Amino acid sequence: MNGVTSYYHHVQGGRGKYIEKKIASSFETCSLDIELSKFPFWLEHPTIHKKKGIFTQQGLSPDEKKILRTIEWDWLGDRDVSTDVGSIIQDEGSVVLVELKNRVDTGGTAGRREIWTSEKFGIFVEYLKSNKKLFRKSDREYSLPELLESFNIKTFEIYIGVLFDTGDRPATVESDKTNGFYSSSKKGFQYLQKLVKQSSTIKIINEDPENLQMELGLNYSDLKVKIGALYGDEITLKLFRKSLPVSNLLLLRYDDIWLSLLITIEERAILLKHQKNFTTTFLDLLSRDRDLRIKYDAVINSECRETELNAIVVYLLNKYANFFEDKMLPADKNKAEYLADVIQVLCAADA
Structure with a gap:
């Protein structure tokens, strides 16, 4: 520690x-x-x-x-x-x-x-x-x-x-x-x-x-x-x-503490600028889509194993790509990778 x-x-x-x-x-x-x-x-x-x-x-x-x-x-x-x-x-x-x-x-x-x-x-x-x-x-x-x-x-x-x-x-x-x-x-x-x-x-x-x-x-x-x-x-x-x-x-169970801190800082800045970010968007979708909740639960139960994490990211970007607007993506970030990072941090809180 x-x-x-x-x-x-x-x-x-x-x-x-x-x-x-x-x-x-x-x-x-x-x-x-x-x-x-x-x-x-x-x-x-x-x-x-x-x-x-x-x-x-x-x-x-x-x-x-x-x-x-x-x-x-x-x-x-x-x-x-x-x-x-x-x-x-x-x-x-x-x-x-x-x-x-x-x-x-x-x-x-x-x-x-x-x-x-x-x-x-x-x-x-x-x-x-x-x-x-x-x-x-x-x-x-x-x-x-x-x-x-x-x-x-x-x-x-x-x-x-x-x-x-x-x-x-x-x-x-x-x-x-x-x-x-x-x-x-x-x-x-x-x-x-x-x-x-x-x-x-x-x-x-x-x-x-x-x-x-x-x-x-x-x-x-x-x-x-x-x-x-x-x-x-x-x-x-x-x-x-x-x-x-x-x-x-x-300690975070899914990734090190730096991921959480960096994502939190970036998400906070985006929220202040656009009144929404990947975190709030994901949480809103989670309340509206039972299939998404089941996939999210699977991610948590697997402790963010790559297979389950990739599956939920693919599902989100196939079904809700337009919800995760480019303006909410930090500069020089890949959307799928950044979304995966956000989900990992949320998993650490919800586990």
């Missing part, structure tokens, strides 16, 4: 955004950039929210853009707060938010502490303490717990997630204590403990100060609230409720 990731030691921001998108693409209702003010939209339209996060608003269809423009919910809060990634786990009635740090030594002392205090978790706790009305739909106003309960959410979980240690192995509490900013997280955790203990509306039900975990109860709501720190594989386990080694987030 070190050969693959060494470049990223010098561009942590680039690696961070790549990993966030890889996480968001790994679970159907996992999404990027979860703003508190946009909670109602995310809960009502998780698929559109996810698509917007990965492809930007330019990647939305006209109907999806209209839904986004005409959302019925008003934001009433005075301080918004955003989190890197979040999951809606419908069968449990849970919402999970995770603010990610790539490595134990990422972010600095103040940056780590502020996640727990004034910039992130502290804002949520203050809103929970006050039960302040934050959202309005028609004539009805909702606090955060009331909003979540209206969508049948029973548990609200907020975490800081530290992915790797300084050697790009899955992070642990011990590696954070040794080479990271655990002490800053501990101070932030203690700040939240104090904030809760001063409140008449929130109480601590369970806590594990050493591992930076607490579960809160509200005296005005049945909503359960969990706040804490996650390390390494704990992050994907909480987000997806299934085991997925975080080390896999740095």
Whole structure:
């Protein structure tokens, strides 16, 4: 893995955004950039929210853009707060938010502490303490717990997630204590403990100060609230409720990481210029053509074996050649080869 990731030691921001998108693409209702003010939209339209996060608003269809423009919910809060990634786990009635740090030594002392205090978790706790009305739909106003309960959410979980240690192995509490900013997280955790203990509306039900975990109860709501720190594989386990080694987030199964980065950069530029690209075109066709979906599934199951990949490219160019317009093809690129590259990157996200 070190050969693959060494470049990223010098561009942590680039690696961070790549990993966030890889996480968001790994679970159907996992999404990027979860703003508190946009909670109602995310809960009502998780698929559109996810698509917007990965492809930007330019990647939305006209109907999806209209839904986004005409959302019925008003934001009433005075301080918004955003989190890197979040999951809606419908069968449990849970919402999970995770603010990610790539490595134990990422972010600095103040940056780590502020996640727990004034910039992130502290804002949520203050809103929970006050039960302040934050959202309005028609004539009805909702606090955060009331909003979540209206969508049948029973548990609200907020975490800081530290992915790797300084050697790009899955992070642990011990590696954070040794080479990271655990002490800053501990101070932030203690700040939240104090904030809760001063409140008449929130109480601590369970806590594990050493591992930076607490579960809160509200005296005005049945909503359960969990706040804490996650390390390494704990992050994907909480987000997806299934085991997925975080080390896999740095590797693509079908081709190396450079293919994904280069294709993403090129597709992003084309999307901004033409409002569509090979990726959005392929995804649109995928929703309209069952035979194409079967071929795509075969490509994924074969882990992008050349035979299956060639078959889907031939099918697309025979049946839909005019959809993949030359203006969407980067200069000096062969259409069939570029389309194959795009499909490989999509397979890596969908597998």
